[in-house]
Amino acid sequence: MSPLARISSSYAPRFAEFAFEPAFTAAVDQHVAELRDRLEANHAGLIPRPPHREDLADYALGFLDALDELDWREPVGYDYAVCRLTAISWLVRHHELLAEQ
Structure with missing residues (x-):
């Protein structure tokens, strides 16, 4: 199993916590932003580019x-x-x- 599939199967269920844990939601949002910066998935437009699957998997x-x-x-x-x-x-x-695999 790929690292992305492994992580997704374990941590996607935590999305339900976003509804009642605003601090957790904010922390995850900050991590998403930092990962986009680290993986160079940000750009000047309003909609961030998707990270390259291989880069995110390596990370x-x-x-x-x-x-x-x-x-x-x-x-x-x-x-x-x-x-x-x-x-x-x-x-x-x-x-x-994961749909790209």
């Missing part, structure tokens, strides 16, 4: 490897890693990046 794989090295375990609630993984999942779903 996701590296992020998952770093979490494994830290022996990270998903907390109750959310932390930086949960926000980042949820942001990756949001980008995948919003831009239909």
Whole structure:
């Protein structure tokens, strides 16, 4: 399973929390913006470009490897890693990046 599919299957269900966790929603939004900057998916227009699937997958794989090295375990609630993984999942779903595979 690709890292994007793995992350999406695990973290897309957290989108439901957006309805009652405004702080989580704002944090994920900030992570989405930072990922777009990091992956150079921003431009001067009003609608951001979709990230390249391969670039996001490479980033996701590296992020998952770093979490494994830290022996990270998903907390109750959310932390930086949960926000980042949820942001990756949001980008995948919003831009239909799994449909391209």
